[in-house]
Every structure is written in structure tokens, then in C-alpha cells.
Amino acid sequence: MISPCSSLETPILPRTLASQAPVIPTSILPPHLPNLAFPPSPSTLRAPVPPPPPLPPPPPATGVAPPHVFGLEKSHLLKEALEKACPVPRSREDVRRLLKLHKDRFRSDLQWILFCADLPSLIQEGPQCGLVALWMAGTLLAPPSGTPLQRLVQIAMERGYTAQGEMFSVADMGRLAQEALGCQAELLCGGLGSPNRDRVLQHLVAGHPLLIPYDEDFNHEPCQRKGHKAHWAVSTGVLLGVQGVPSPGYAEDPELSGLFHPMPDMPCQPPSLPEEDLPGAVYLLCKQGKSWHCQLWDYDQVRDSNMQLTDFSPSRATDGREYVVPAGGVRAGLCGQALLLRPRDPSH
Structure with a gap:
């Protein structure tokens, strides 16, 4: 059984501003003005100056990474193009790369089963990691077009959940998800350990x-800074270390022996979840902004x-910006x- 949690339907707790600095709305850049060609002044003593030769065509596009576009102050066309992009099937490739690169981190006495869903990427700008994580999760909840990021930001500001994109309340994030994405949102309390661990893994x-707040280290991995580096990630998969892979329904990876994937369009028996006292047997597949x-x-x-997310960051408290923090603070x-x-559920 899961420890009882606060319902997302309860009245919204009062929120406080962590700074009294005014919130300056993001300015909208004016559209580019067209280039106007001014003809030369007429002269009766000289022949007309011929027009300049046409400009060469632009170079062909190369396979570089797309631009980091985020926020209302950026190009709306580029932002919408990124938000409407289909998920890139990269999760398995990322897992293969990590398993090859850090093979010593993973137990050799276990076989591994990967459950994963692919997500598009969107790089955040400013303290908007939670809304970016929610947007990425939304592509799985409301495909294929999802909900525009701009809409998430707008609703969050209108409801008083955020001042500039920051989200310091999991309950507010759940209310936002229900309203903006039309999905079910369950607030999990009491941590990711027992008795909630099996529920999280089955999910x-x-x-x-799964949306998870955590402290972010320099390499984006979780660390413990008492909430001073509070960040959000979305998990859309799990790598389970098992003693034996159930059969049938799973296929071994063509590149890595010992790594198995559920076979598409084929029913498979869920594996037995690793025991909690078996360290290094469960890895979350996560992405953050x-x-x-x-x-x-x-x-x-x-x-x-x-x-261990308990304290508001001292650097944020003195940076002159406003942050919406719920009653009771980060804890x-x-x-x-x-x-x-x-x-x-479509039946509801």
C-alpha cells in the first residue's frame, strides 16, 4: 500500500514570493524590417548605374544540432517547430552508449531489461526546468502534437504557480498537468523508497x-545539496537487473549481450522487480532540460x-528575482x- 498523499483537489496553499524584486515581463522583439533598396539619384550627366548582381544562394544545411530555442523572447516559429517535432528514437542508443562507456558501473552478475519511451528534447533557458520536463512528458500523454510549452507557461503564471517559470511545488505541478494536459496526475508522498518503490517501478x-524534483550536480546527475540545486527531471523508462529474463516476449539487444528489450506487439510477462536491498540493480532513464x-x-x-530537498537556495534568495514558493518552503x-x-481514462 502507498502512504496516503495529499489530494491534488485540495485547496491551493498560500504561496509567498522569495524576493521583492519586481517581475519584469519578457519583452517581445519587433519583427525584422524588410530591406529597402534606395535607387541612386537621377543624373543627366551619367549613365544609370546597373543593379548589383544577385546574392549567392545560402549554403546547404548541415547535420548540426538544432538551435537551443526556449522562452517567449525567442523566435516563435523556431520554438513551435521544436515543440511539434516528433520524438527522436534515441533512448536505446543513449542506453547502449552509457552501458559501453561505463560498463564497470553495472553489475555483471545480472541480466538487464530496458523499458523505455522516446522523448523529444528541449533545452531550457532560465529557471524553467520543471515546465520543460512537464512538456516532454506531455508528448507521451497527448501525442502527436502535445501541448505547446507557451501554454504551460501561460497557465502556470495565471494560476500563480510561478513568477518566471520556476516550480517549487509538486502539487501545483500536478494541478497544472491535469488542467493543461488533460491527464491523470498522482502526487506521490513519502519518498521513492518503501512503500512507494514498487509502485514507481510498475508505473x-x-x-x-514520472516527474522527479532532485538536486542537480555539475554533470546533471542527482546529488545532495539540501535543495540549493533543486531541479526537475522526467523519467520515461527503467533499466532492471534481473537473475533471469522471462520468456517469451523479450529479445536480446543485437549490439550488447545481456541487455534485453520487450518485443513490440507481443505480450510479455512483467519481470520480478529487484529487491530493495540489492544495490545497483535499478536505474532510471531520465531526461532534463x-x-x-x-x-x-x-x-x-x-x-x-x-x-533531502529542504532549503531555498541562498544564491536565488539574493539574485534580485521573485520566486513563487509554497507555504512551508522547499521542504x-x-x-x-x-x-x-x-x-x-477515456471512460471517465
Whole structure:
């Protein structure tokens, strides 16, 4: 059984501003003016000056990474193009790369089963990691077009959940997800360990996204900074270490022996979940708004980081900006909490 959690339908707790600096609205850049060609002054003593030769065609597009576009002050056309892009099937490739690069981190006495869903990438700008994570999760909840990021930002500001895109309340994030994405949102309290661990893993095995607040280290992985580096990630998969892979329904990876994937369009028996006292047997496949790639994070590392979010960052408290923080601070809004998201039941 899961520890009882606060309902997302409860009245919204009062929120405070962490700074009294005024919120300056983002300016909208004026559209580019057309280039006007001014003809030369007429002269009766000289022949007309011929027009300049046409400009050469632009160079062909190369395979460089797309621009980091985010925020209302950027180009709306580029932003919308990124938001409407289809998910790129990169999760398995990222996992293969990580397993090859850091093979010593993964137990050799286990076989591994990967459950994952692919997500598009969107690089955040400013303290908007939570809304970027929610937008990425939304592509699984309301495909194919999803909900525009601009709409998430707008609703969050209108409801008083944020001043500039920051989200310091998992409960507010759940309310936003329900309203903007039309999905089911379950607020998980009491941390990612027992008794919630199996529920979280079953949720991910079923292919549903999980939003997790944690402290971000320099390499984006979870760390413990008492909430001073509070950040958001979305998990859309899990790598399970098992003693034996159930059969049938799973296929071994063509590049890595010992790594198995559920076979599409074929029913498969869910594997037995690793015991909680078996370290290094569960890794969350996560993505956050500062990297194009997925990462594999040890489940216990994520659990511990999520459980120690208690304090508001001193650097944020003195940066002259306003932040919306719920009553009770970071401890009440983020500590030991996560958000389970799934599509709304069409029968309801």
C-alpha cells in the first residue's frame, strides 16, 4: 500500500514570493524590417548605374544540432517547430552508449531489461526546468502534437504557480498537468523508497512518465545539496537487473549481450522487480532540460536526492528575482515528492 498523499483537489496553499524584486515581463522583439533598396539619384550627366548582381544562394544545411530555442523572447516559429517535432528514437542508443562507456558501473552478475519511451528534447533557458520536463512528458500523454510549452507557461503564471517559470511545488505541478494536459496526475508522498518503490517501478514498466524534483550536480546527475540545486527531471523508462529474463516476449539487444528489450506487439510477462536491498540493480532513464541526451541514474541515488530537498537556495534568495514558493518552503513543496502521470481514462 502507498502512504496516503495529499489530494491534488485540495485547496491551493498560500504561496509567498522569495524576493521583492519586481517581475519584469519578457519583452517581445519587433519583427525584422524588410530591406529597402534606395535607387541612386537621377543624373543627366551619367549613365544609370546597373543593379548589383544577385546574392549567392545560402549554403546547404548541415547535420548540426538544432538551435537551443526556449522562452517567449525567442523566435516563435523556431520554438513551435521544436515543440511539434516528433520524438527522436534515441533512448536505446543513449542506453547502449552509457552501458559501453561505463560498463564497470553495472553489475555483471545480472541480466538487464530496458523499458523505455522516446522523448523529444528541449533545452531550457532560465529557471524553467520543471515546465520543460512537464512538456516532454506531455508528448507521451497527448501525442502527436502535445501541448505547446507557451501554454504551460501561460497557465502556470495565471494560476500563480510561478513568477518566471520556476516550480517549487509538486502539487501545483500536478494541478497544472491535469488542467493543461488533460491527464491523470498522482502526487506521490513519502519518498521513492518503501512503500512507494514498487509502485514507481510498475508505473515506468507500463510506459508512463514520472516527474522527479532532485538536486542537480555539475554533470546533471542527482546529488545532495539540501535543495540549493533543486531541479526537475522526467523519467520515461527503467533499466532492471534481473537473475533471469522471462520468456517469451523479450529479445536480446543485437549490439550488447545481456541487455534485453520487450518485443513490440507481443505480450510479455512483467519481470520480478529487484529487491530493495540489492544495490545497483535499478536505474532510471531520465531526461532534463539541460541536455539533449537521456541519462541512467541509480535509483537509490535519485531517491536520496529527492528526500533531502529542504532549503531555498541562498544564491536565488539574493539574485534580485521573485520566486513563487509554497507555504512551508522547499521542504513542503518538493521534499520526498514525485508526480506519476498517465493518460486520462477515456471512460471517465
